[in-house]
Amino acid sequence: MPRVGRKEQILEKASGLFSRKGYHATTIRDISEASGILSGSLYAHIQSKEDLLFEITDRGAEHFLQSVRPIVEGEGDVVTKLRKAMIAHVRVIADHLEAATVFFHEWRSLTNERSACIQRKRDKYEGLWSQLLEEGMREGSFRSLDEKFTRLLILSAMNGLYQWYQPAGELTPEEVAERFATILLTGLDYREEVAGREHSG
Amino acid sequence: MPRVGRKEQILEKASGLFSRKGYHATTIRDISEASGILSGSLYAHIQSKEDLLFEITDRGAEHFLQSVRPIVEGEGDVVTKLRKAMIAHVRVIADHLEAATVFFHEWRSLTNERSACIQRKRDKYEGLWSQLLEEGMREGSFRSLDEKFTRLLILSAMNGLYQWYQPAGELTPEEVAERFATILLTGLDYREEVAGREHSG
DNA sequence: CCTACCGATCGGTAGG
DNA sequence: CCTACCGATCGGTAGG
Numbered sequence: 558m559p560r561v562g563r564k565e566q567i568l569e570k571a572s573g574l575f576s577r578k579g580y581h582a583t584t585i586r587d588i589s590e591a592s593g594i595l596s597g598s599l600y601a602h603i604q605s606k607e608d609l610l611f612e613i614t615d616r617g618a619e620h621f622l623q624s625v626r627p628i629v630e631g632e633g634d635v636v637t638k639l640r641k642a643m644i645a646h647v648r649v650i651a652d653h654l655e656a657a658t659v660f661f662h663e664w665r666s667l668t669n670e671r672s673a674c675i676q677r678k679r680d681k682y683e684g685l686w687s688q689l690l691e692e693g694m695r696e697g698s699f700r701s702l703d704e705k706f707t708r709l710l711i712l713s714a715m716n717g718l719y720q721w722y723q724p725a726g727e728l729t730p731e732e733v734a735e736r737f738a739t740i741l742l743t744g745l746d747y748r749e750e751v752a753g754r755e756h757s758g
Numbered sequence: 759m760p761r762v763g764r765k766e767q768i769l770e771k772a773s774g775l776f777s778r779k780g781y782h783a784t785t786i787r788d789i790s791e792a793s794g795i796l797s798g799s800l801y802a803h804i805q806s807k808e809d810l811l812f813e814i815t816d817r818g819a820e821h822f823l824q825s826v827r828p829i830v831e832g833e834g835d836v837v838t839k840l841r842k843a844m845i846a847h848v849r850v851i852a853d854h855l856e857a858a859t860v861f862f863h864e865w866r867s868l869t870n871e872r873s874a875c876i877q878r879k880r881d882k883y884e885g886l887w888s889q890l891l892e893e894g895m896r897e898g899s900f901r902s903l904d905e906k907f908t909r910l911l912i913l914s915a916m917n918g919l920y921q922w923y924q925p926a927g928e929l930t931p932e933e934v935a936e937r938f939a940t941i942l943l944t945g946l947d948y949r950e951e952v953a954g955r956e957h958s959g
Numbered sequence: 960c961c962t963a964c965c966g967a968t969c970g971g972t973a974g975g
Numbered sequence: 976c977c978t979a980c981c982g983a984t985c986g987g988t989a990g991g
Contacts, residue, residue, distance in 0.1 A: 560960090579867065581782035585986055597988075598960045606986065662863070666780065700944075706937050713918020714911045721910055736907050743944070761976090786970055798972075799976045807970065961991085968985070975978085 564602050567592050571609045576658035580610050580666045610663060611671045617660035618678035620649045622685075629685045635693040639742065642689060643715065644734040650718050651730035657719045686712065711741055765803050768793050772810045777859035781811055781867045811864060812872045818861030819879035821850045823886075830886045836894040840943065843890060844916065845935035851919050852931035858920045887913065912942060 570591040574583040585606055589596040603609055624645040628638055650657040664675050686708045693699035715737060722733065771792040775784040786807055790797040804810055825846040829839055851858040865876050887909045894900035916938060923934065 579780070579782060581780060582867065584984080586984090595961060596986085597962075597964090600987070601960060666783065702941065703937060707941060709918060709922055710915045710938065710941055713921075714915040717910060717914020717917065720914075736904060737911065740903065740908060740911055741941075785968080787968090796977060797970085798978075798980090801971065802976060963989090965988080966985105969983080970981105972981080973979090975976105 563592075567599070567602055568609065568612060572613050572655040572659055575610065575613065575663055576655040580659070580663040607667065607671065610659070611667055611675075613656050613659050614664045614667065614675050615678075617649075617653065617656050618675055618682070620653060620656075621646065621682050622678060624649050625682070625685055629689050635689065635696065635698045636742065639689055639693065640734070640738045642686070643711075643738050643741075644731055646712075646715050647718060647734040647737065648730040650715070651722055651724065651733065654719060654722065654724060661716055661719055683708065683712070714741065764793075768800070768803055769810065769813060773814050773856040773860055776811065776814065776864055777856040781860070781864040808868065808872065811860070812868060812876075814857050814860050815865045815868065815876050816879075818850075818854065818857050819876055819883070821854060821857075822847065822883050823879060825850050826883070826886055830890050836890065836897065836899045837943065840890055840894065840900075841935075841939045843887070844912075844939050844942075845932055847913075847916050848919060848935040848938065849931045851916070852923055852925065852934065855920060855923065855925060862917055862920055884909065884913070915942065 567588065571583070571588050574587050574591060578587070585599060586596045588606075588609070589599045592599070625642050628641045628645055631638070633641075664672075667675060687704060690699065690704050690708055694701050694704065718733065722728075728736075768789065772784070772789050775788050775792060779788070786800060787797045789807075789810070790800045793800070826843050829842045829846055832839070834842075865873075868876060888905060891900065891905050891909055895902050895905065919934065923929075929937075
């Protein structure tokens, strides 16, 4: 009889293993052992190994979408929205570090419809950032740059976080996002204070 | 009798397969089939599957080191050196896209001494960028920011390239690096022309 | 959730 | 570089 919460526990263990060893290097026996059951018993809870990967990846995609969409589609000046979106993005990574690692590193191992589903959500998510950047460039708050290029640079810079962020370290997600914003926005932001920005050196 | 250049061909094929499918999802039979020989015959050329991964990864590390080191340790003003280093880094990725993908995505699958060897070279490479950034911050050419944070942001932003760069596309490595520099340096560079930088919008 | 198991495939080897 | 093969392990299943 499946224990209540067992599925969540299995997903937790699988996230940890997939993030550390990679999806293909992790065996069903690794996951079942970490979950305290035998490998055959795992299939009382899941349908396949790829199901686990999909569920972890899909939750990651949903986290990003649901955190950033309300900010992009909400009211407020575009610079503040960009800062908030960056904080939200960094927070998703920092708060779900293992799942984020799997999301960024292992989603290519998904096949067929599952792969396509995640790809659609990734495209949707990138679209939110496009919208934000285009809005800012159109109204003159951001310098007019290649939107696609700028978006890829920002997302790449933030996504790198999963490779070095240490939750036990001294920086909170907000502090990390603030530093990102300081470096990146000062390059983006072309409003009046640019000429007079502080020099801390 | 091993054919001349066969080893290089095998490395080429393995790079392509590892970059598309991942190291663990690629089988010895995949590689041998792509190389036009049978799986047993592969071992006339290599000692193990992991040897292939190591050789691809190690060459990648050497490419980065040998391209960027002379720039960092050479003469010239630090802003120009940063631009040159960025161009060199982007060029390594763009010119060896499959190997770069393996280098960034699969090096964690290496074990023991091989893993440690690559880790040392990665540390050495990061050290070059630290040196460059610290030099620029010390002499006042760059804004005084958290060096480690700035370095990780820059490298993450550039390394994201392997996920979206299309050699058949319209941008040359130099153009890509220039755009990176435009966005990132304007955030870093705090010299006189900052206040009067051009606005292309 | 366990016992017992399966067909397939894996990386790699011996001998030529 | 091929033929023929091996022990180990893989994801997954049947029956309880």
